[in-house]
Amino acid sequence: MATKHDPGTVLEKQVEKVKTPPMYQVFLINDDFTPMEFVVTVLQKFFGMGREKATQVMLKVHRDGKGVCGVYPRDVAATKVEQVSSYSREHQHPLQCVMEEA
Numbered sequence: 001m002a003t004k005h006d007p008g009t010v011l012e013k014q015v016e017k018v019k020t021p022p023m024y025q026v027f028l029i030n031d032d033f034t035p036m037e038f039v040v041t042v043l044q045k046f047f048g049m050g051r052e053k054a055t056q057v058m059l060k061v062h063r064d065g066k067g068v069c070g071v072y073p074r075d076v077a078a079t080k081v082e083q084v085s086s087y088s089r090e091h092q093h094p095l096q097c098v099m100e101e102a
Helices: 036-047 051-064 074-090
Strands: 023-029 066-073 096-101
Touching: 023 036, 023 051, 023 074, 036 051, 036 066, 036 074, 051 066, 066 074, 074 096
Parallel strands: none
Antiparallel strands: 023 066, 023 096
């Protein structure tokens, strides 16, 4: 059954704004034990960086104490942190990976 509208009635389209989910930065934290080459490998393997970009980020971690690996939705960021942490433990390195809301 079709609903009839009064021709004088103006229908307004309601646009519902969907709030974008918060994004999280994933960081590597410098330590005095994890080899630089291992950090480069982690950046390539888990963050899809090319060797040059991975080397730049590794040097930032080395110089500044931490470096951003990427920005992701919460679930993706948490997965990356867990993957890096597990991989580092498997290889007996104390490399820390953390996330913070961007």
